Amino acid sequence: MKAISTQTYGGPDVLAYSDLPDPKVAPDSVLVRVKAAGVNPVDWKILAGALDPILDVHFPIVPGWDVAGVVEAVGADATEYAVGDEVIGYVRKDAVQHGTYAELVAAPVRTLARKPASLSWPQAAGLPLAGLTAYQSLSRVDAKQGETVLVHAAAGGVGSLAVQIAVARGARVIGTASERNHDFLRSLGAEPVTYGEGLADRVRALAPEGIDAAVDFVGGGVVDVSQELLKDRGRVVSVADGEVTGKGGHMVWVRPDTADLTALGALADAGKLTVPVAAVFPLTEAAEALRQSMTGRTRGKIVLEVS
Structure with missing residues (x-):
């Protein structure tokens, strides 16, 4: 798969667009074909090493915790979803390595919910975190x-x-x-x-x-x-x-929570919640997306369009 990754801590310039192995899918996870990935300040803070004291970090790092995409394969015990389901997720795992700035991401079902029908892919990717x-x-x-x-x-x-x-x-x-x-x-x-x-x-x-x-x-x-x-x-x-x-x-240190994410989706589909999107970048321009996030002056969400 194509992905954005880094072999070292640093700023956006350390990121590279390259080929990485497809993720392995654990029994309680699904493989998601990524349509869009949300960009958050925590992404560039991870690159800078700011979360090293509290989370295990393994290189190469693929940044990103927000995803919107389509289920491509399901783990042996991931009965909540089927191939073809549209999902969103805050895919924070116990260690930092396999993020969402990629064509594919393996996501534990506890991090996912069904995509709100009323939101576009970029809006959906900007919602979870x-x-x-x-x-x-x-x-x-x-x-x-x-x-x-x-x-x-x-x-x-x-x-x-x-x-x-x-x-x-x-x-x-x-x-x-x-x-x-x-x-x-x-x-x-x-x-x-x-x-x-x-x-x-x-x-x-x-x-x-x-x-x-x-x-x-x-x-x-x-x-x-x-x-x-x-x-x-x-x-x-x-x-x-x-x-x-x-x-x-x-x-508050935000937690993945399917019930809360489902409630947010219900608000969106009821017309009570929309996701303002400030900018959409192609995956290849992830470094520029992070630079814009680092200004701290963005109104709404920054999103990477993956496929």
């Missing part, structure tokens, strides 16, 4: 109908999905973003505020009674700002601030 991060963060703070939820970095790949999920739950959503993204947030159902100095005052102007829950997808001290505004200081989640638990909040 970002969607699960948003969904599990909102679940951790128990965001629900009638409450006011503050979403930090609301125009990004994760934040834009969190806004839609919270709105679908019946919550009022206040989202932080640069002013150029305010109309975009309004189109998703959020009330936008500009991030940066004075954020707490701007949120108080919209919600003088305070907020019920907050989700942080950016870091940089916004947990402290959130706790100034929260009625219950413990109802804050961060995916970016390692000190949040010491402050009484919650840290």
